[in-house]
Amino acid sequence: MAELYLVEFKGSRKEYFFNSYYHSLKIDDLVIVQAERGEDIGVLLNKVETQSDLGDRGRPRSILRRASGEDVEALQDLRSRERDFQGEVIKTVATYKLEMKVVDVECQFDGNKMTIYFTADHRVDFRELVKELAAKFRTRIELRQIGVRDEARRLGGYGICGLRQCCNTFIQDFAPISTQHAREQDLPLNPAKISGNCGRLLCCLRYEAGQYGECKRRFPAAGSHVTTKAGESGTIERIDIFKEEAIIRDSEGHRFSSPADGLMTPKGRAETIHGSTADGSTDARKRRQRPTNRPSDKNGRPPETDTESERS
Structure with missing residues (x-):
């Protein structure tokens, strides 16, 4: 089967093409490709190892040849x-x-x-x-x-990080981004700090959102009153995901930190906002069986049940 390549055109427009004629190609080559009607020219970005990346884009056209000096x-x-x-x-x-x-x-x-x-x-x-x-x-x-994000992609530019905009380099499809991604990472909701050149929220806010969420789910929510195993108590201000610790403030304003497995809430061992404990087990209240309304036997014992359906 012919090799599949990703080719970039003006304005960071990208399309897939087959090397149907088995040309000797290398990355950054300028190539002439089939267009809808005629020929176009673009830069070879990379070789695609699997065709699963194509999605519903349809069958790619072919690379016709490498560009000559006259083409350049x-x-x-x-x-x-x-x-x-x-x-x-x-x-x-x-x-x-x-x-x-x-x-x-x-x-x-x-x-x-x-x-x-x-x-x-x-x-x-x-x-x-x-x-x-x-x-x-x-x-x-x-x-x-x-849209404005596509405009920024076509015009190009550099982000506040000093690097080329992500939309100019590797992003092909824009995913939805909300301020919740910034809140999850404890970033200030200052538009000047979390917006890109397009005026929309930075695409990179999504990159580490999953890791932040996964770490924070091991801790009680910010604002929860907790007690450590050492006997210190206070209110959680924030979660430091890099040290995997909760930053806690006591009643006198002093701050200290504690890992997730060292926290106790008034309801027991550290619960997360999803109702799981720090060790991953489910809240004990959810494991309790419902009381039966059946009358007791002559010895005062409740009747035994044989199946899960009878207990519920």
Whole structure:
């Protein structure tokens, strides 16, 4: 079976392609690939070991060949002309007084299609705009509305961490993110600190949310009154997942810490917010059998039951 590769195009757009013609390829090669109508050009990102990553994307097209020196020169010229095309598109949009922001213009390598990416708060009727642009550029025009996160991906940039935006490097599909991810990690809910260049919550808030949640489930919830095995008591302020300890404040304002297995709550050994104890067992109250309403026998003993269904 032909090898499968991930190819990146302008604006961090990525697609899968088969090396159907068994070319000798290496990562970062510039390659010419099959497009919907014609040919396009992109950079070889990596070889895909399993086709399960494809999902419902459909059967990939083929890599036609490695780009030649002439192809590289043609690409540089195309990128220069795209900037001019974008300026003309913006002027035409202003002529029609359409409430849309032109983000980027991407031309297919063979010139058979021009894709215009834009953002808008509402639905835009651009039928007349498409007709004029098609007549002006003499090619097939496709307008594609994108969100602010896709806009940041296409334009590129660096995050507050100093690295390239995750959406420009490895993220292919955006997952939902909420402020609960920030709360779970005890991060300040300051929009300037937890928002990316797109103005939305940072994608990286999801990366360690699972580890934080797993660790915190071993402890009573913040605000719980606890007592340690050493006899110290106080209220849990927060959980330090790196040291796997609860930070506790006593009635005099002094702080101390304790691991999960060293905590006692008024109801018994440390319970988590899900009702499990620190050692993973279920709350004893949930294990109690329901009392029977059957009358006792002549010796005062309750009747014995044979099956689980009879006890319930």
